[in-house]
Amino acid sequence: MARDNVEQRRLDLFGEQKVAQAKHVARWVVQIREARKARVWTQQDLAQVIGKSASTIGRIETGAVVPSTETLIALGLALHLTFIIGNQPADTGSRPRP
Template identity: 40%
Template structure:
């Protein structure tokens, strides 16, 4: 029996694309992310290009810093950089719970108002 090749991007490229997308939604440079997790900017560059895969320890630091589960970084599909919901989710993730609730309520009320206009 012959194994079928994975129809999507190879794991390293998929992971790199997802990390780059999430980093950009936070408006961070590769150097910003590298500094936050304690690696060289070139390491982030290689990971995002899919030239290398990070160690599990580094992957854990990246996922924690970007506020996503490791599984989300490895998922077959990824958010597009211009996906507005992804950007908003990234912004919300950086707020504490009371402020997050306030913003969500404000957005809901605004959408309800605009739908009824």
């Protein structure tokens, strides 16, 4: 019940699209961190592979910064991941509006 209240408060404050985007980015964060750790790479290792700084990887993995499309592509190639890029994620469970 409390979780539903928190979700509704977020929707009221930020709007449906912003909440969906935040959830979308949160999924990227988890995918990136888990894929990096599965390869037993440090943030520095991944940073070297994609030509970014370790602090950039750290900020991406904490959700402090949203990676650019270029960086997402580099991360996807390095970690063998596919990211959905767009305003409305395909798996949010939302229904098309009439």
